[in-house]
Amino acid sequence: MRSAPTILHLDMDAFYASAEQAAKPSLRGKAVVVGGLGPRGVVATASYEARRFGVHSAMPMGQARRLAPNAAYLVPRFGLYREISEQVMGLLRELSPLVEPLSLDEAFVDLEAGGVADDEASARAVGERLRADIKAVTGLTASVGLAASKMLAKIASEEAKPDGLRLIAPGTERALLGPMPVRTLPGVGPATGDHLRRAGITTVEEIAEAGEDELVRLLGKAHGGSLYAMALARDERPVVAERDTKSVSVEDTYDVDIHDRVRVRGEVARLADRCVQRLRAAGHSGRTIVLKVRRFDFSTLTRSETLRGPTDDPGVVREAAARLLESVDTTGGVRLLGVGVTGLADYTQEDLFAQAAADAEVSGEVQAEPDAGGEVEGASPGEPEAVGAEVPVGPVERRWAAGLDVRHAEYGHGWVQGSGLGRVTVRFETPGSEPGRVRTFRTDDPLLEPAEPLPLVERPGRAGALPAVGEAPSRVEGEEVVPG
Numbered sequence: 001m002r003s004a005p006t007i008l009h010l011d012m013d014a015f016y017a018s019a020e021q022a023a024k025p026s027l028r029g030k031a032v033v034v035g036g037l038g039p040r041g042v043v044a045t046a047s048y049e050a051r052r053f054g055v056h057s058a059m060p061m062g063q064a065r066r067l068a069p070n071a072a073y074l075v076p077r078f079g080l081y082r083e084i085s086e087q088v089m090g091l092l093r094e095l096s097p098l099v100e101p102l103s104l105d106e107a108f109v110d111l112e113a114g115g116v117a118d119d120e121a122s123a124r125a126v127g128e129r130l131r132a133d134i135k136a137v138t139g140l141t142a143s144v145g146l147a148a149s150k151m152l153a154k155i156a157s158e159e160a161k162p163d164g165l166r167l168i169a170p171g172t173e174r175a176l177l178g179p180m181p182v183r184t185l186p187g188v189g190p191a192t193g194d195h196l197r198r199a200g201i202t203t204v205e206e207i208a209e210a211g212e213d214e215l216v217r218l219l220g221k222a223h224g225g226s227l228y229a230m231a232l233a234r235d236e237r238p239v240v241a242e243r244d245t246k247s248v249s250v251e252d253t254y255d256v257d258i259h260d261r262v263r264v265r266g267e268v269a270r271l272a273d274r275c276v277q278r279l280r281a282a283g284h285s286g287r288t289i290v291l292k293v294r295r296f297d298f299s300t301l302t303r304s305e306t307l308r309g310p311t312d313d314p315g316v317v318r319e320a321a322a323r324l325l326e327s328v329d330t331t332g333g334v335r336l337l338g339v340g341v342t343g344l345a346d347y348t349q350e351d352l353f354a355q356a357a358a359d360a361e362v363s364g365e366v367q368a369e370p371d372a373g374g375e376v377e378g379a380s381p382g383e384p385e386a387v388g389a390e391v392p393v394g395p396v397e398r399r400w401a402a403g404l405d406v407r408h409a410e411y412g413h414g415w416v417q418g419s420g421l422g423r424v425t426v427r428f429e430t431p432g433s434e435p436g437r438v439r440t441f442r443t444d445d446p447l448l449e450p451a452e453p454l455p456l457v458e459r460p461g462r463a464g465a466l467p468a469v470g471e472a473p474s475r476v477e478g479e480e481v482v483p484g
Contacts, residue, residue: 006111008109008110012105013162043058072403111126128165131144178203182196185204248341250340285312411426423442
């Protein structure tokens, strides 16, 4: 391990929810929950105000609504989040060539490799300057952890939340870790935690006292050995600038269970095509096709088939996924389907195209239906392209999901507060304005159109202020219905 705390872990504070609060002045200081708003949506992020009610990420949205009924519930705007993430990652790369992104809002940085820090004082100065730069560029807050290893830097950033900096001085690691619960260590989830608890081990210090042999006996050689090393604060993992993609996958969660077997086959074929699109976009092919099925009773089945060589042919992937589906009983109903490809390579084995002989037969059997909305995985590492979010279906009718940006020809820029019964309610405000007025329109109002998100902080070089908001006094809580 290093002799100086030159590994930095950055974690944006309640990232999605904080971005929504920054974009929507009327939500600042209030409970905000971002995620899928359908019956089977899940929470992607909750603001700190919402967390006081017990709401947390990965919680079913229905449960979140029961805990915090008065919170604002919004769909994710991943285009905005990616733009902010690119700004943050750009600031990190100015510090060092070794930046390891873990997700849109989290990354490790090797400060020593960038030559910007070599002791506690310089590392702390860099961390504080970084937090100030992120605030100036994005308008959002971030927490920073500094330590001599990746494990400890991540623990430090968690202790610094929200909007803080924590530095763990070399030599103090064991004293810090000792009283912490075993779940603090990476790789200790609920199952491992329960297993250790039954053995009388509840703290990190008790892991160290148990000894490596006992840990190996309880958890196996690899897991037990690594856990013992972490309990002793040993972590030699380097910051890696590029991480290899191990798999590409897509999945959809359906608001209503699918019982029709033909519909299930069609969904699997459609998911296979989407998966191949992502596979090709990433410049990969793969050998192993994976099918995931979550049934009506929440039981999840996974089936896989390994081909003779890597492929990126949609017919081959569709055919393999269809074969895997035949081994799964879906008569009780299906709530989630997913198709993935693992065993990635950078080339395609041409003779695999012979496996697509039944391509026309499979693709012609059913017609793929529009996206049903749900979880989508496999974009880039840690980038949840739609965590439980709803995907717009077809062009038949405009859908106004809560939280999305709109622009009215008369009233300017705003965001959707809610819609239903042929009406859509919009609050007209921008990141730089005061909380704005609420108005209601018909959903087919020709003067109301979807809009792109506005930057949270006015960018240098742009003339003038943010677009003016029509009739937006300092604080108006009433609602006005505007004839369509």
